[in-house]
Amino acid sequence: MLQIGTGEYQEGPTGVTVFRFGKKVLGAVDVRGGAPGTVNTDYLRLGYERPELDAVVLSGGSSYGLECTTAVASALKDDNIRNGLWDNVALSVGAIIYDFGERRLNEVYPDKKLAQAAFQAARPGKFPLGAHGAGRFTRSGGFFGCAAYSGQGGAFRQIGEIKLATFVVANPAGVVTNRDGEIVAGYLDPNWPKLLKTTDLLAALPASHKHGWNGVPEGGDNKNTTISLVVTNQKLNCVELQRLAVQVHTSMARAIQPFATIGDGDVLYAVSTGEVVGEQESGVAPSIFGGMNVGDLAAIASELMWDAILASVPEQPRAAEPLQSEPPQANELLAFAGSYYFSPFVTLQIFIKDNRLFALATGERAVYAIGKEDPVELKPAIAGQFMVPGRYPLTFKFDGPDCLIVNPGHWQQIGTRDPDS
Incomplete structure (x- = not known):
């Protein structure tokens, strides 16, 4: 059973999100960004068919937040869920986002204590959307100088016995875009063209990326990342799970534009818990274990991931109105x-x-x-x-x-x- 826990340091603010599974599961990873920060991803690339994965950890704090991943592994050991035997060692994997720089005025980072508290607090069926957990201080749109606040998002769908869930911590350089091609969040310069769409910004490159294009506002730092997870209970082998990861990760370029830039650390984890084999559909190439065709499964998960990205955007703060009465003396x-x-x-x-x-x-x-x-x-x-x-x-x-x-x-x-x- 998937359980999710979040922990936050309000002083930052910054945080961590922990996904723990009630048993060892099969995992895969796809890395696209030009500046990834991860733990144990190489092990997932080896393609072992034996389920080995215990938890996925997504964290703020840049490289300093990587200790959250190993902290969850040691929590599994300390709680006697795993031990020191070679075939029962805890395996947690994780990735981080950059939430420092000019966006906040301190360098508080998620650490071992916060990660283990989130691990202990993990519960099934609850995933806070927006500025929570690892998405506590994320942004989107810095590529075009219109950075807005972002967060973490999730989406779920069940088809018969097959379940699919997607989760994302959105901190991309690109702008979050809806299915009509509209920019979902961003402080757009008032001098930009009316009814501006993401395609307009992309078509105007490199001018729209720089100062001087119809009054582009000042941009921020160039360290951004979208880290994500797709989970299914359908039994898949390593090749199928890897293809699920690749297809879903590729699809995210629709919702985030541009995606996987040199300053992004984009990483997607894919997990099969393996409880459901399912019935084979007539005339459709099934998974090797039966059940839904992997291409269909990935296509559905890709749409869910878009939903998760849209759900990650919190309500944006509004500027204060100027005082109309006599100013203070x-x-x-x-x-x-x-x-x-x-x-x-x-x-x-x-x-x-x-x-x-x-x-x-x-x-x-x-x-x-x-x-x-x-x-x-x-x-x-x-x-x-x-x-x-x-x-x-x-x-x-x-x-x-x-x-x-x-x-x-x-x-x-x-x-x-x-x-x-």
């Missing part, structure tokens, strides 16, 4: 001034000049649209909130430790005010 603005510490390399200085509030990054790194050289004026919005150039407001909180929130909601970054500032 200088004496009122004093309450917000100070030095706000986000991490050892990110500090934001808030100060008053000419009866207006300004922000300047004074640490090693910028704070989104607020750089280190030119102060940015903060425009008042609702009480305790100011607009900054870009998409997100700054929100000041004084009901506990004085703090400043950037990117409110699922993706908030919190800076604490220096009491001496």
Whole structure:
């Protein structure tokens, strides 16, 4: 029985998603991206027919999150589910996504403790969509400079006794695209052509990839990844399972455009739990074990994966509205001034000049649209909130430790005010 557990560090935010099986299962892997980060994928490529796989682990934290995969294996050992005998050693495989860089203001990463907590919390039938687990701080669309928030998604279908489930953690450079060719999520520049579709962006390359094409906004880092899993209870051999992985992974280029770029670490795992052989359909080439034709199985799974990718996109945060009434006076603005510490390399200085509030990054790194050289004026919005150039407001909180929130909601970054500032 497939059980799923998620763990998150809200301080990041970042997280991990663990898929554990109640028995050893047969696994395959297909790697497409130009910058993959994986554990134990080479073993799956050897094509052994004996089921060996215990768990699939998808994690944030870039290379530092890889320890989550081995942590799940040691949890299986510590819980006496597996032991040290050569034919009973735990096997977990996993892949990571890059969720650092300019998207968040710290470098918290999923570790062994978080992965083992997610492993212990795994339950059947529940998979949170959007900004959860390994999809806690993912983005899509950075290739065209219109990066929006993404997450993890899933889809399920049952045909007779045969079950198919697809899962994805979407952090691609390309834009998520629906079946009508429309961009599902992205902060599109207002100067871009109206009714813009993904094909329009692709047709305009390389101009649409660069600054200056009808006002393309500033792009982000070029480290992106989509990691995914397809699970079926139909019994397949290694060749069939590998073909399922390849076909489904190839199909994802419809939902994510462009797909598998040099900066993506795209990896797909395919699993057969082997409970169902099924009846052979007349006139249709079945699996070697009977049941559904593997081509049909993969085609259905490909559509499910598209559904999973669409389901991964959470509701996007909205920009604050400017204040219509009289702006705060200088004496009122004093309450917000100070030095706000986000991490050892990110500090934001808030100060008053000419009866207006300004922000300047004074640490090693910028704070989104607020750089280190030119102060940015903060425009008042609702009480305790100011607009900054870009998409997100700054929100000041004084009901506990004085703090400043950037990117409110699922993706908030919190800076604490220096009491001496």
